[in-house]
Amino acid sequence: MKSLKSYAILYLIFLYAPIFLLPLFAFNSSTVIAFPLTSFTTEWFTTLLTLTEMHGALLNSLKIALTSAVLATILGIFAAMAATRYTFPGQRGIMGFIMLPLVLPEIIVAVSLLIVILRMGFNTGAWSVIAGHTLICTPFAIAILQSAFASLDPSLEEAAYDLGETPASTFRLVTLPLVMPGIISALLISFTISMDEFIIAFFLTGAEPTLPVYLFSMMRFPKLLPAVMALGTILVVLSILLIVIAEFFRRRGAKRAGLKDTGGFL
Amino acid sequence: MTFGDKMRRFFRSEQGVGMMLVSPTALYALLLLAVPLVAIFVISFWTQTGVRDFDTTFTLANYKEALTDPLYRQLMLRSLMVSGLVTLITVVLAFPIAYFVSFGVKPEHKSLWIFLITIPFWTSYLIRVFLWKVILGYNGVLNSGLLAVGAIDEPLSFILYNVNAVIITLAHAYAPFAILPIFVALEKIDRSLLEASRDLGESRTMTFLRVTLPLAAPGVVAAVLIVFIPTIGDYVTPRLVGGPGGLMIANMIQTQFLRLNNAPLGATLAVLAMLIVAVIAIVFMLLGNKAAGGNTGGRRK
Numbered sequence: 001m002k003s004l005k006s007y008a009i010l011y012l013i014f015l016y017a018p019i020f021l022l023p024l025f026a027f028n029s030s031t032v033i034a035f036p037l038t039s040f041t042t043e044w045f046t047t048l049l050t051l052t053e054m055h056g057a058l059l060n061s062l063k064i065a066l067t068s069a070v071l072a073t074i075l076g077i078f079a080a081m082a083a084t085r086y087t088f089p090g091q092r093g094i095m096g097f098i099m100l101p102l103v104l105p106e107i108i109v110a111v112s113l114l115i116v117i118l119r120m121g122f123n124t125g126a127w128s129v130i131a132g133h134t135l136i137c138t139p140f141a142i143a144i145l146q147s148a149f150a151s152l153d154p155s156l157e158e159a160a161y162d163l164g165e166t167p168a169s170t171f172r173l174v175t176l177p178l179v180m181p182g183i184i185s186a187l188l189i190s191f192t193i194s195m196d197e198f199i200i201a202f203f204l205t206g207a208e209p210t211l212p213v214y215l216f217s218m219m220r221f222p223k224l225l226p227a228v229m230a231l232g233t234i235l236v237v238l239s240i241l242l243i244v245i246a247e248f249f250r251r252r253g254a255k256r257a258g259l260k261d262t263g264g265f266l
Numbered sequence: 267m268t269f270g271d272k273m274r275r276f277f278r279s280e281q282g283v284g285m286m287l288v289s290p291t292a293l294y295a296l297l298l299l300a301v302p303l304v305a306i307f308v309i310s311f312w313t314q315t316g317v318r319d320f321d322t323t324f325t326l327a328n329y330k331e332a333l334t335d336p337l338y339r340q341l342m343l344r345s346l347m348v349s350g351l352v353t354l355i356t357v358v359l360a361f362p363i364a365y366f367v368s369f370g371v372k373p374e375h376k377s378l379w380i381f382l383i384t385i386p387f388w389t390s391y392l393i394r395v396f397l398w399k400v401i402l403g404y405n406g407v408l409n410s411g412l413l414a415v416g417a418i419d420e421p422l423s424f425i426l427y428n429v430n431a432v433i434i435t436l437a438h439a440y441a442p443f444a445i446l447p448i449f450v451a452l453e454k455i456d457r458s459l460l461e462a463s464r465d466l467g468e469s470r471t472m473t474f475l476r477v478t479l480p481l482a483a484p485g486v487v488a489a490v491l492i493v494f495i496p497t498i499g500d501y502v503t504p505r506l507v508g509g510p511g512g513l514m515i516a517n518m519i520q521t522q523f524l525r526l527n528n529a530p531l532g533a534t535l536a537v538l539a540m541l542i543v544a545v546i547a548i549v550f551m552l553l554g555n556k557a558a559g560g561n562t563g564g565r566r567k
Contacts, residue, residue: 001370008366008379011359015386015441018397021407025400033400034410079291086284094288098295103492105499107516108536111523112302115309115533118318135298138291189388196390199501203524212392219396219506232393243388247381 019236026229033225044230051227057214061195064126064210068133069190075134076141076186077179083142084149099139109136110203117204124206132200137190144189148182148253181253188246192239211235310533317527328534338518338535345514346542348429348504349497352436357489359437360444364485365478367445368452380449387442392502398435399507402426427509435503440496444489451485452478480557487554491547498543515539 025033029041048054082088083095101109113132117124152175160170176183198212205213215231218224276282310328313321332338367379386394401407402425409421425431455478463473501516508514515535522532 001366004362004366004370008363011363011441012382014438015383018394018401018438019386019389021397021401022393032405033403033407034405035407035414036410075291075294078287078289082284082288082291086280086287088281088284088288091284091288094292097300098288098291100295100299103495105496105516105539107499107501107519108303108306108540109299111519111532111536112306113298114523115529116302116305119305119309121318131298135295138294142291192388196388196392198390198392203520212390216392225400228396232390232396236389236393239389240385243385251377 022229022233022236025226026233028226031223031226033229044226045234047227048230048234054211054214054231057209057211060126060205060208061211064129064133064201065191065194067130068137068194069187071130071134072137072141072190073145073183073186075138076145076190077183079138080142080145080149084146085154095142099142101136102139106136106197106199107203110200113200114203124204126205126208128204128206129201129210132204133194133197136197136200137193140189140193141186144186144250145179145182147250148179148185151254152178179253181249185246185250185253188242188249192242192246196235196239306533307537309530310537312530314528314530320530328531329538331531332534332538338515341513341515341518342535342539342542344429344512345498345516345539348432348436348514349494349500351433352440352497353490353494355433355437356440356444356493357448357486360441360489361448361482361486364445364448364452368449380446383445384442391439394439395435395502395506398431398438398503399426402431402434402507426507427512429508429512431507431509432504432512432514435507436497436500439503440493443492447488447492448482448485451482451488455481483554483557487551490550490554494550495543495547499539 024037026044027040027042028037029043030038079095079098083091088094109132113128114124117128122128156178157170157174160174161167165173196212198216201210201213202216209217211231215228215235218228218231309320311324311326313323313325313327315321363383367376367383371379399406403409404421404423404426406426408425409418412418413421425434459477459481460473463477464470468476498514499516500514501520504512504514504517508517516539519532519535519539522528522535
C-alpha cells in the first residue's frame with residue numbers, strides 16, 4: 001500500500017501540474033510562456049480589462065450559463081423524481097436516453113443541432129447555445145438530484161398528506177427544502193459546465209462568441225498568450241470555487257438525510 | 267369503462283405519475299437529441315446544392331466517398347487508434363489509483379480523495395488542452411525547463427504537433443473518468459470474500475487475480491466505454507496539439523460543416539464514426555460481461 005500511496009500522490013501531481021502552471025505564467029512578466037520565470041507582474045490582468053470584446057463574451061457566457069443551469073436543474077428535478085420515486089413503462093430506456101449526452105461526443109450534439117436549426121431556417125445565437133447546454137447539463141443535474149431524492153424519507157411526505165397538504169404544497173413545504181442542497185449543487189455544477197463548454201458554443205454561438213469561444217480565438221495570437229494565461233487563471237479559480245461550494249452543499253444534503261458519504265458527484 | 271376513465275385512472279396510478287413527471291425531460295431529449303440525430307442520419311443521404319439548400323434525392327454517394335477516400339479512412343483509423351491507446355493508458359494507470367482509494371484509504375478520507383481526483387475535470391477543458399500545448403511546445407515549459415537544468419542540449423521536437431501529443435493530452439484529460447467507475451465497482455466488493463479467499467489458502471496475488479479483478483470487471487468495462495466513446499469524437503485536442511499529422515475525424519467533420527459547406531458528407535462521417543463506436547462498444551460490453559460472469563459465476567449487486 002505504501003508504494004501505491006506514493007504512486008497515487010505522483011498521479012495527483014500529474015493531474016494538477018498543468019493547472020498549477022497557469023498562475024505561474026499569468027503573473028510572470030515575460031511575454032514568452034517558458035522557464036526560467038522572470039519577474040512578478042499583474043500587467044496581464046490589466047490587459048484583460050482593455051479587451052472590450054471579451055467583456056461582451058463574458059456577459060454572454062454568464063447569461064447562457066445562468067439560463068442553462070436553471071433549465072437543466074428544472075428538467076433534472078422532474079426526471080430525478082420520476083426515476084427515484086416511481087416505476088413507469090420503459091423506464092430504463094427513457095432514462096438511458098436522457099443520460100446519453102454524458103458519453104456522446106459533444107461534436108455530434110453540436111453538428112446535429114446545427115443542421116436542424118439551419119434547416120428550419122433559424123439563425124444560431126445565444127438561444128441555441130442555451131438549448132445545447134441544457135441538453136448536456138441535464139444528465140449531470142439528474143445524477144446529483146437522484147441521490148438527493150433517493151435519500152429522502154417518503155414517510156415525511158406521507159405525514160404531510162395525512163395532515164391535509166395537497167401534493168403541490170407537500171412538494172413546496174416538505175420535499176423542496178429537503179432536496180434543496182442537491183438542487184443548489186446541481187445548479188452550480190450545470191453553471192460550471194456551461195461556462196466552460198467550448199464545442200457546442202463554437203458551433204452554435206453565431207455572431208456573439210461565448211467566453212471560451214473568444215478565448216479560443218485569442219490563442220492564435222502569440223502576443224495575447226500571457227493574457228490567455230491570466231483569463232485562464234480566473235476561469236479555473238472560479239470553476240474550482242463553484243465546485244467546492246457545490247460539493248459542500250451535496251455533502252450537507254447527504255448529512256441531513258443521515259447518509260454515509262461515499263464521495264464524488266457521479 | 268370509457269377511454270377517458272381509463273386515462274384518468276392511468277394518470278393517477280404510480281406508473282402514470284412517473285410517466286407524467288419524466289415527460290418534460292424526456293420530451294426535451296426527444297426534440298433536441300433524438301430528432302437532430304435522426305436528421306443527421308437522413309441528411310447523410312442527401313447532396314448539398316447551396317448554402318442552406320439540399321438535393322433531397324436519396325444517394326449513397328457520401329458513404330461511398332467517405333469509405334473510399336484514403337484521407338477519410340486514414341482519419342478514421344487514426345481516431346480509432348488514438349482513442350484505443352488513450353483508453354488503454356488511462357484505464358491501466360487509473361486502476362491502481364482506484365484500488366488504492368478503495369482499499370488503502372480510511373473510509374472517512376475516501377470522499378476527499380475522490381473529490382481531489384475529480385476537481386481538474388470540472389475546470390475548462392479548452393484551457394487544460396491549451397496548457398499542454400504550452401507545456402510540450404518547442405520553446406515550451408518542458409523543453410525550457412529541461413534546458414535550464416541541463417538535462418537536454420536542444421529542445422525535444424517529437425512531443426508537440428503530432429499523435430504523441432494528442433495521446434498524452436487526452437490521457438490526462440480523461441483520467442478521472444476512468445478512476446470513478448473502477449472505484450465504484452471496487453467499493454461494492456464484499457470484503458469478506460477476500461478474507462474467505464485468504465483463509466482458504468490463496469496468496470495475496472491470487473486473491474487479487476481470482477477474486478478482486480473479476481469483481482472489478484464491470485467497473486473496468488464502464489471505464490473503458492466512458493473514455494473510449496467521447497475521445498474518438500474529440501475536436502479540441504487534435505486541433506490544438508495535433509498538428510497536421512495528428513488530426514482526427516472530428517476535425518474533418520467540423521471542416522465539412524463550417525468550412526467546405528458540405529453538411530451531408532460531414533453528417534456521413536459523423537454517422538460512420540458513431541456506428542463504429544457503437545459496434546465496438548457493444549462487442550466490448552458483451553466480452554466484459556462474459557469475463558465478469560464466467561469467472562465468478564454471478565455478481566453481487
